[in-house]
Amino acid sequence: MIEYRSLRVALLGAGSVGSQVARLLLEQGDELASRVGAGLELVGIAVRDVDAQRDVDLPRELFTTDASSLILGADIVIELMGGIEPARGYVLQALNSGADVITGNKALLATHGPELFEAAEQVGAQLYYEAAVGGAIPIIRPLRDSLAGDRVNRILAIVNGTTNFVLDRMDVHGETLADALAIATERGYAEADPTADIGGYDAAQKAAILASLAFHTTVPLESVYREGITGVSKVQVDAARENGSVIKLLAICERLTDPETGEEGVSARVYPALISREHPLAAVHGAHNAVFVQAAAAGDLMFYGAGAGGVETASAVLGDVVSAARRHVVGGPGVAESTHAKLPVLDIGRVVTRYQITLEVADQPGVLATVARILSDGDVSVETVQQSIPTTTGVLTVPSAAVISGNAPVHGHAAPTATLVIGTHEAEEAALAATVEALAASDVVTAISSVLRVEGS
Numbered sequence: 400m401i402e403y404r405s406l407r408v409a410l411l412g413a414g415s416v417g418s419q420v421a422r423l424l425l426e427q428g429d430e431l432a433s434r435v436g437a438g439l440e441l442v443g444i445a446v447r448d449v450d451a452q453r454d455v456d457l458p459r460e461l462f463t464t465d466a467s468s469l470i471l472g473a474d475i476v477i478e479l480m481g482g483i484e485p486a487r488g489y490v491l492q493a494l495n496s497g498a499d500v501i502t503g504n505k506a507l508l509a510t511h512g513p514e515l516f517e518a519a520e521q522v523g524a525q526l527y528y529e530a531a532v533g534g535a536i537p538i539i540r541p542l543r544d545s546l547a548g549d550r551v552n553r554i555l556a557i558v559n560g561t562t563n564f565v566l567d568r569m570d571v572h573g574e575t576l577a578d579a580l581a582i583a584t585e586r587g588y589a590e591a592d593p594t595a596d597i598g599g600y601d602a603a604q605k606a607a608i609l610a611s612l613a614f615h616t617t618v619p620l621e622s623v624y625r626e627g628i629t630g631v632s633k634v635q636v637d638a639a640r641e642n643g644s645v646i647k648l649l650a651i652c653e654r655l656t657d658p659e660t661g662e663e664g665v666s667a668r669v670y671p672a673l674i675s676r677e678h679p680l681a682a683v684h685g686a687h688n689a690v691f692v693q694a695a696a697a698g699d700l701m702f703y704g705a706g707a708g709g710v711e712t713a714s715a716v717l718g719d720v721v722s723a724a725r726r727h728v729v730g731g732p733g734v735a736e737s738t739h740a741k742l743p744v745l746d747i748g749r750v751v752t753r754y755q756i757t758l759e760v761a762d763q764p765g766v767l768a769t770v771a772r773i774l775s776d777g778d779v780s781v782e783t784v785q786q787s788i789p790t791t792t793g794v795l796t797v798p799s800a801a802v803i804s805g806n807a808p809v810h811g812h813a814a815p816t817a818t819l820v821i822g823t824h825e826a827e828e829a830a831l832a833a834t835v836e837a838l839a840a841s842d843v844v845t846a847i848s849s850v851l852r853v854e855g856s
């Protein structure tokens with residue numbers, strides 16, 4: 400049997416992902432040592448409470464509440480605690496001591512990435528984070544390395560397993576958002592605070608990371624436009640299904656030309672949107688994720704797999720551990736982030752996409768012409784109009800402003816109404832928002848039931 404020297408591995412956190420990483424490191428130690436050319440010795444696991452009940456049975460002597468001491472002398476530190484502090488402090492301590500760091504912490508990377516990459520570069524340490532986007536799916540490495548010679552134009556992605564699971568359960572099983580979220584939480588998909596998932600914050604963090612890598616530009620989290628799924632109603636989910644579409648929470652990163660300056664910029668945004676059931680992203684069910692990349696030379700690429708879950712995400716973490724460990728053995732420079740392009744991040748108002756607007760209108764002659772005129776005045780061109788059988792609605796409150804998605808407020812009188820479902824051609828977001836306001840203010844519109852973006856054409 401070959402005797403390898405050992406690399407000291409410190410693990411911070413033993414939750415859904417960390418406990419699986421520890422288990423796999425312990426169970427597959429010999430196999431990993433052969434791949435790396437060095438042993439991987441798990442020297443300890445920092446947790447809040449050493450006596451807490453865990454799903455995975457791990458040797459009690461490995462646990463400590465003293466993360467700082469554990470980091471001292473480690474060659475590789477795996478941070479799976481989540482959150483900003485104290486994770487940031489521990490990661491900086493590890494990098495400053497020359498240890499390589501593996502993390503799945505997208506919240507930390509999206510808010511403090513530049514500081515951490517700088518610290519790593521100063522001492523020649525590595526900072527790997529494949530688990531931070533798309534869980535088990537290899538997407539960080541393909542964007543950073545495999546596509547480094549190409550030009551990525553657009554990424555359309557489902558990057559939050561919890562919300563995809565919830566929307567899928569609402570669609571397929573007719574479950575409520577709350578019930579579906581409870582199951583996702585129990586299965587270990589959701590963040591410690593699931594608001595991060597359903598509010599779109601987690602997906603926005605991932606969009607910032609993807610856009611930064613894809614466009615060689617630091618895209619700050621604050622510049623990522625974000626809407627979550629709390630406004631998505633069962634009525635919208637059912638209507639989408641009837642129309643051959645499905646609602647998905649999408650993260651979109653794309654190159655755009657600023658219409659005012661003519662200069663190139665980028666957009667990173669997260670919102671629930673309609674996509675056709677024919678689109679490959681429509682077939683992404685449960686907590687799975689998929690990242691659809693459009694590159695100038697490579698064309699369309701799709702990366703698909705488990706976007707959340709303890710053991711699945713542990714696979715991505717261990718891949719990073721092996722890469723970092725190999726570099727300890729064979730030496731040489733590690734990977735570096737490139738942010739040379741420094742492209743401006745454009746405001747959501749400049750984004751161009753298609754929309755579906757569902758209106759309740761007075762059931763009387765001339766209404767269609769009035770609605771068409773408001774749209775045309777707003778520079779929003781109509782592609783399709785569907786009208787349903789007249790109904791009667793009750794008296795509801797008047798909205799001060801229309802919203803672009805979610806359950807829009809309603810106004811009007813108790814009178815016969817008809818439902819209009821309008822599909823638009825591509826329009827600028829700012830123009831669309833102003834037009835929806837004008838529709839809401841019109842006498843013939845009694846309610847704006849829903850406004851959703853349509854993506855994936």
Ligand SMILES: NC(=O)C1=CN([C@@H]2O[C@H](COP(=O)(O)OP(=O)(O)OC[C@H]3O[C@@H](n4cnc5c(N)ncnc54)[C@H](O)[C@@H]3O)[C@@H](O)[C@H]2O)C=CC1
Nearest residue numbers: 412413414415416417446447479480481503504707708712
């Ligand atoms: N659960 C998933 O499917 C995925 C999670 N991630 C990321 O991986 C990281 C870990 O996620 P989970 O394992 O789900 O989290 P978790 O909440 O299940 O586990 C966190 C662990 O860190 C420990 N911890 C937290 N604060 C601590 C502190 N101040 N001192 C010592 N220990 C502390 C907790 O005791 C617990 O053992 C997060 O950054 C998360 O965003 C990434 C991809 C998928």
Ligand SMILES: N[C@@H](CC=O)C(=O)O
Nearest residue numbers: 559560561588589590
């Ligand atoms: N809460 C996240 C976990 C993985 O990043 C998700 O649901 O995708």
Ligand code: NA
Nearest residue numbers: 529532534536
């Ligand atoms: Na990944």
